[in-house]
Amino acid sequence: MxxxxxxxxxxxxxxxxxxxxxxxxxxxxxxxxxxxxxxxxxxxxxxxxxxxxxxxxxxxxxxxxxxxxxxxxxxxxxxxxxxxxxxxxxxxxxISEKPFPTYPNGFPEEILKPFEERTGRKVLCNLPYSGTDVIRDYGKEHVETGALIVYTSADSVFQIAAHEEVVPVKELYHYCEIARELLTAEHSVGRVIARPFIGTYPDYKRTSNRHDYSLQxxxxxxxxxxxxxxxxxxxxxxxxxxxxxxxxxxxxxxxxxxxxxxxxxxxxxxxxxxxxxxxxxxxxxxxxxxxxxxxxxxxxxxxxxxxxxxxxxxxxxxxxxxxxxxxxxxxxxxxxxxxxxxxxxxxxxxxxxxxxxxxxxxxxxxxxxxxxxxxxxxxxxxxxxxxxxx
CATH class of the missing domain: 3.40.720.10 (Alkaline Phosphatase, subunit A)
Incomplete structure (x- = not known):
């Protein structure tokens, strides 16, 4: 052995x-x-x-x-x-000859519109952002409106942050699965990532329920x-x-x-x-x-x-x-x-x-x-x- x-x-x-x-x-x-x-x-x-x-x-x-x-x-x-x-x-x-797509200016409408339609929720942020900063800056509005915090980074990621009491973890995972289905062809990002958090404004904290949805x-x-x-x-x-x-x-x-x-x-x-x-x-x-x-x-x-x-x-x-x-x-x-x-x-x-x-x-x-x-x-x-x- x-x-x-x-x-x-x-x-x-x-x-x-x-x-x-x-x-x-x-x-x-x-x-x-x-x-x-x-x-x-x-x-x-x-x-x-x-x-x-x-x-x-x-x-x-x-x-x-x-x-x-x-x-x-x-x-x-x-x-x-x-x-x-x-x-x-x-x-x-x-060996990946072609880099995964990145979005320094946020995701295009052709991705966000069908995502909002299928989830029934609006999108906040849509910019490259630090994961801790984004919930500090957009967490309060998310809790008040139920809109999803969508952000990216210099990496090829589509990240969705949501408060666990506003969007249950299983529901957030489902939204990530929707995003993974939509992000194909030229928009085939390396990972869709669920980023749940808890707490009250301004003391929000990310939880361990993160989940990544990678390309096959x-x-x-x-x-x-x-x-x-x-x-x-x-x-x-x-x-x-x-x-x-x-x-x-x-x-x-x-x-x-x-x-x-x-x-x-x-x-x-x-x-x-x-x-x-x-x-x-x-x-x-x-x-x-x-x-x-x-x-x-x-x-x-x-x-x-x-x-x-x-x-x-x-x-x-x-x-x-x-x-x-x-x-x-x-x-x-x-x-x-x-x-x-x-x-x-x-x-x-x-x-x-x-x-x-x-x-x-x-x-x-x-x-x-x-x-x-x-x-x-x-x-x-x-x-x-x-x-x-x-």
């Missing part, structure tokens, strides 16, 4: 990609920005080799000659974009594993990102701490296949809010819990720790950043002290995982399995 634990530290990028300027992200380096905080400490990831990765070691020169216990690499994004869906899909073997991806590593009888366990928002496709077991989580606990639980499970985990707080709670100290504390907490994860690994297990894009908390932007992502691989059969350099695509992760299970690859990416096993 062989198990792979693939852990995505959502938005923990490691430096601008060569085309970052096209995205307005020159100078971004999420990990380094977090490290400037006095609350930053990642001794365990240091032991595994995080600070030896290209683009990271130059920022942390004091560890240059230290030994480390894992195999590491820097991965470039081949897809067009810098959003969650694009990043995770590429990790799973899909084409063939991924998850599909190929499932097709060949392997388990695919999803933790966090993985199931939403892949619209449930290729997943055999799923659990939603409210925060990083719960996600880590669910991961640790699964190290005790008997399964043959992949446990795919997303830890979203880095991005959602700290990156988008430009909270450097909060980001650093979240990284430190993950690092402190990492030994508990590693203790559960068995002889044939492999853990891969990576990211999906950047979200530099120290730049003026509150949006994702076009960055390389780290890859740290560890296990009893994984080579120690190996740096694979910079690889061309996140999809190499998927190719390597399929190779480990001897599944013939029908997705993008090049396996590096022979380079990491002892």
């Amino acid at each position: 062989k198990r792979i634990f693939l852990v995505v530290l959502d938005s923990v990028g490691i430096g601008e990609m060569p085309d970052a300027g096209i995205y307005g992200d020159e100078g971004s380096h999420t990990l380094y920005s977090a490290s400037t905080s006095k609350y930053f400490s990642m001794a365990n990831m240091k032991k595994l080799g995080l600070f030896h990765i290209d683009g990271v070691k130059e920022k942390f020169a004091e560890i240059e000659n230290a030994s480390y216990e894992g195999t590491v690499a820097r991965l470039a994004e081949s897809s067009k974009g810098k959003d969650t869906t694009t990043g995770h899909w590429e990790i799973a073997g899909i 991806p084409s063939l991924t590593m998850l599909d190929q594993l499932k097709e060949t009888g392997h388990d695919v366990l999803a933790v966090g928002k993985i199931n939403d990102i892949f619209a449930g496709k290729g997943v055999t077991d799923t659990v939603r989580t409210q925060e990083n701490a719960e996600g880590i606990e669910r991961l640790i639980e699964r190290t005790q499970w008997d399964f043959n296949g992949l446990c795919f985990v997303n830890l979203v707080d880095f991005d959602m709670v700290y990156g988008h809010r430009n909270d450097v100290d909060g980001y650093a504390k979240a990284l430190t907490y993950f690092d402190e819990q990492l030994p508990r994860v590693l203790e559960g690994l068995r002889e044939d297990d492999i853990i891969m720790i990576t990211a999906d894009h950047g979200c530099d908390p120290a730049t003026p932007s509150t949006d994702h950043s076009r960055e390389y992502i780290p890859l740290v691989v560890y296990g009893s059969k994984v080579k120690k002290g190996v740096n694979l350099g910079t690889r061309k695509t996140f999809a190499d992760i998927a190719a390597t995982i399929l190779d480990y299970y001897q599944v013939e690859k029908r997705i993008a990416g090049t396996s590096f399995l022979k380079d990491i096993l002892q």
Whole structure:
């Protein structure tokens, strides 16, 4: 029985990609920005080799000659974009040649009019907005009128915020399903997101009942594993990102701490296949809010819990720790950043002290995982399995 634990530290990028300027992200380096905080400490990831990765070691020169216990690499994004869906899909073997549509000026009437007709509710806002700011600025009017708060961001998302006492959660989910049906062809956004909140003006607070409605991806590593009888366990928002496709077991989580606990639980499970985990707080709670100290504390907490994860690994297990894009908390932007992502691989059969350099695509992760299970690859990416096993 062989198990792979693939852990995505959502938005923990490691430096601008060569085309970052096209995205307005020159100078971004999420990990380094977090490290400037006095609350930053990642001794365990240091032991595994995080600070030896290209683009990271130059920022942390004091560890240059230290030994480390894992195999590491820097991965470039081949897809067009810098959003969650694009990043995770590429990790799973899909290279998106065309970016998902974005709406810096809000959604057109051809989308909003039929949406209002089918939901029976008017729309408020219809602009790119911070999720916490939008309920502060439009929450009172929403509660008074019942109109839905529709907003977007720099990412390809159609977000609907509603107070749980005005629009019950199940009803909000139904409205998201309507939006997902309407957003097709040129308007095929990556995700429709339900954003329920509670409270009274001006102290509104988002709840954990968020739900994402993603496009159906084409063939991924998850599909190929499932097709060949392997388990695919999803933790966090993985199931939403892949619209449930290729997943055999799923659990939603409210925060990083719960996600880590669910991961640790699964190290005790008997399964043959992949446990795919997303830890979203880095991005959602700290990156988008430009909270450097909060980001650093979240990284430190993950690092402190990492030994508990590693203790559960068995002889044939492999853990891969990576990211999906950047979200530099120290730049003026509150949006994702076009960055390389780290890859740290560890296990009893994984080579120690190996740096694979910079690889061309996140999809190499998927190719390597399929190779480990001897599944013939029908997705993008090049396996590096022979380079990491002892």
